[in-house]
Amino acid sequence: MTINLDALRHNLAIAKKSSPLSKIVAVLKANAYGHGAVEVAFAIQDRVEMFAVSSIEEAMHLRDAGLTRPVLLLEGCFSENELAQAAAFDFSVVFHSEYQVNALEKQSLTKPLSAWLKIDTGMHRLGVYPDSALRLYQRLKQSNKTRDLVTLMTHMASADLLDEPYTAQQLAIFKQVKKHIIASGASDISTSIGNSGTILGWDEGRSDFVRPGIMLYGLSPFDVPHPEADKLLPVMSLQSKIIAIRTIDKGERVGYGSTWEAPQPSRIATVAIGYGDGYPRNAKSGTPVLVRGKRACLAGRVSMDMLSIDITHIPEVRMGDTVTLWGESLSANEVARWADTIGYELVTRMPLRVPKTYILSET
Numbered sequence: 001m002t003i004n005l006d007a008l009r010h011n012l013a014i015a016k017k018s019s020p021l022s023k024i025v026a027v028l029k030a031n032a033y034g035h036g037a038v039e040v041a042f043a044i045q046d047r048v049e050m051f052a053v054s055s056i057e058e059a060m061h062l063r064d065a066g067l068t069r070p071v072l073l074l075e076g077c078f079s080e081n082e083l084a085q086a087a088a089f090d091f092s093v094v095f096h097s098e099y100q101v102n103a104l105e106k107q108s109l110t111k112p113l114s115a116w117l118k119i120d121t122g123m124h125r126l127g128v129y130p131d132s133a134l135r136l137y138q139r140l141k142q143s144n145k146t147r148d149l150v151t152l153m154t155h156m157a158s159a160d161l162l163d164e165p166y167t168a169q170q171l172a173i174f175k176q177v178k179k180h181i182i183a184s185g186a187s188d189i190s191t192s193i194g195n196s197g198t199i200l201g202w203d204e205g206r207s208d209f210v211r212p213g214i215m216l217y218g219l220s221p222f223d224v225p226h227p228e229a230d231k232l233l234p235v236m237s238l239q240s241k242i243i244a245i246r247t248i249d250k251g252e253r254v255g256y257g258s259t260w261e262a263p264q265p266s267r268i269a270t271v272a273i274g275y276g277d278g279y280p281r282n283a284k285s286g287t288p289v290l291v292r293g294k295r296a297c298l299a300g301r302v303s304m305d306m307l308s309i310d311i312t313h314i315p316e317v318r319m320g321d322t323v324t325l326w327g328e329s330l331s332a333n334e335v336a337r338w339a340d341t342i343g344y345e346l347v348t349r350m351p352l353r354v355p356k357t358y359i360l361s362e363t
């Protein structure tokens with residue numbers, strides 16, 4: 001696959017334009033959604049405030065590679081030891097539950113760490129309840145183990161649905177919590193709300209720090225057209241080659257289980273990529289691919305190392321031609337719909353056996 005880091009920078013510029021006053025926390029969890037966290041981080045380190053990952057192992061991976069920007073641990077620390085490590089390596093730490101505040105109070109640290117207090121405003125996955133936010137904020141401050149600025153954060157459950165009123169409700173709850181904490185005399189707080197859907201779709205969701213993920217990789221968080229999201233450029237492009245071509249009669253069948261039947265005499269190409277290379281096995285017959293700039297359709301089941309496409313309507317296709325499974329002109333989001341999943345999953349779960357070639361034209 002090809003990873004176009006120029007497209008990544010273009011997408012980052014769209015995030016900045018959509019939320020011009022915010023600092024950018026580039027979300028690089030899960031190996032930068034399958035794009036290669038270290039390469040992605042080096043390409044944008046001078047253009048973002050910090051990086052975010054899910055675990056301390058992912059954060060150490062960035063430090064070991066020589067990246068010096070602050071790194072936010074989105075799920076916080078899972079043990080007291082991790083807190084000491086986080087402080088030592090300049091990782092910012094989310095506190096989403098009281099047990100994590102208890103651990104901070106017990107652990108001695110070589111230097112204070114940057115604390116983010118996560119509020120559950122309605123996603124009901126991580127975060128402290130709105131009515132305990134002030135108390136936990138005060139305990140973080142009184143521990144004397146956090147830096148001056150505490151960032152209040154929350155995460156939106158449905159920001160990708162542009163007419164869903166739930167987002168406005170979550171934003172209102174967050175605003176209340178912030179007001180309550182400020183009313184207690186706190187002057188040193190900042191805020192962080194936006195994932196990609198919020199950044200692009202909800203002006204009211206602007207905050208001091210925004211946390212773009214999927215949009216950096218060029219996939220729209222929305223199911224519907226959107227003027228800014230539609231300017232994103234896909235960063236990952238997955239390609240392979242045609243390794244066999246045959247002509248079959250009307251009524252002949254293709255692939256395991258013989259699930260696809262030729263409606264007419266058909267030209268079938270075999271492409272050297274399968275579910276062992278991250279292409280979803282449950283992509284149905286009819287899923288589009290690109291060859292010679294035209295669309296062709298999957299015919300029959302995806303195998304581990306191969307899949308078949310119907311090229312009857314593109315007579316110029318030859319052995320060795322390149323086939324694009326997703327990338328420019330064919331979004332992973334569109335392929336994902338044929339496989340009952342989302343573009344996030346397709347790019348993130350790419351296996352390591354598929355080599356990555358990086359494109360970066362400017363420095």
Ligand SMILES: *Cc1c(COP(=O)(O)O)cnc(C)c1O
Pocket residue numbers: 027029074155194195196197211212213214215221
């Ligand atoms: C993954 C994640 C993001 C990024 O979300 P996208 O929808 O990919 O932009 C932001 N915030 C948190 C807490 C996350 O876990």
